Amino acid sequence: MSAALTTRFTETFGVRHPIVQGGMQWVGRAELAAAVSSAGGLGMITALTQPTPKDLAAEIERCRRLTDRPFGVNLTILPAITPPPYDEYRRVIVDSGVTIVETAGSNPEPHMEMFRSHGVKIIHKCTSVRHARKAEKVGVDAVSIDGFECAGHPGEDDVPGLVLIPAATARLRIPVLASGGFADARGLVAALALGADGINMGSRFMCTTESPIHDKVKQAIVDGDERGTQLIFRQLRNTARVAGNAVSREVVEILRDGGAFPDIAQLVAGSRGRKVFENGDLDAGIWTVGMVQGLIHDIPTCAELIDRIVTEAVSLIQNRLRAVTAEVPA
Known part of the structure; x- marks a missing residue:
């Protein structure tokens, strides 16, 4: 034991x-x-x-x-x-x-x-x-x-x-x-x-x-480091830490330039994040991962x-x- x-x-x-x-x-x-x-x-x-x-x-x-x-x-x-x-x-x-x-x-x-x-x-x-x-x-x-x-x-x-x-x-x-x-x-x-x-x-x-x-998501975490996350929704007082990708960076830019939630709703839809996990397309939507990915090296x-x-x-x-x-x- x-x-x-x-x-x-x-x-x-x-x-x-x-x-x-x-x-x-x-x-x-x-x-x-x-x-x-x-x-x-x-x-x-x-x-x-x-x-x-x-x-x-x-x-x-x-x-x-x-x-x-x-x-x-x-x-x-x-x-x-x-x-x-x-x-x-x-x-x-x-x-x-x-x-x-x-x-x-x-x-x-x-x-x-x-x-x-x-x-x-x-x-x-x-x-x-x-x-x-x-x-x-x-x-x-x-x-x-x-x-x-x-x-x-x-x-x-x-x-x-x-x-x-x-x-x-x-x-x-x-x-x-x-x-x-x-x-x-x-x-x-x-x-x-x-x-x-x-x-x-x-x-x-x-x-x-x-x-x-999807295995591609797991490998992306293994390959990532502690700098690879993005904070979104800061301006909305609903901060979320997600993987840094094309979608999360676009969300940050829109809100930083004065956008409101309706301007990003389609980008952050849960159905898009689900596709990341199902299909392995890392830019299909936002998906959550912590800074701790810098300490993850195997599966x-x-x-x-x-x-x-x-x-x-x-x-x-x-x-x-x-x-x-x-x-x-x-």
Whole structure:
């Protein structure tokens, strides 16, 4: 049996390793979530990747056939002109017997009563200490705190993880997952040193054998570096970190020149981003990846990746850190 690290997170959520696969649109499907969970981490199905609640129920059942380990469902709540039927997605999660949910986007409070009454544990994704404290107050079981390095939406405060993570862990009583910029054992050990109880990885899990995206996208991440991302929607106060490509650069230029959302709506349509992952055309639309791509150099299986991270983390803790000499004044 491989090495293991026990933290408050692993004990609370019943997983072997303090490593979570982030919920990613178009990526968090059954095959990836099951592979992560089977390897001892916590895999996440992304609810809104499924076009209807009925499709989500089928995806949960597919994941259950692939693994007998705990897995969760990500439910991201964002403002929309025509919002998805969130109540129905919530009902499917409960009726399917899922016991772990990752909420993100808006305040999780409206979802708490249903989930808690059915024994569902909740991780809420935050980008600031104030939002994390609010989530703790309304009763979530853990928070995932996203530093500015992360893919997707890093918030508007621009605080990197090295500051944000210890700022959060110093003020929270519940388990904290460090998110944004994590890809290897060094990151896991650093997160633990900063007070976190585990790590949440998105981009790193995109580059695994079981990740359901085109091989050209995986190779682009491996070939990329930490400078290869673009911040879009800054002027709209809805900042998102995405891959730097022809589309994201055009979006930045339009908004910088005074454009409004209607001027870029067609460029940033989710259907175009989905084509990137399905067809491997890197300029078909915007697609998310974090600065951490500069630390991603291969495409292993989820089991190989998790085992490597945990084994090397244990070695770092037992050997590298003990090798540091500390002198204490008499």
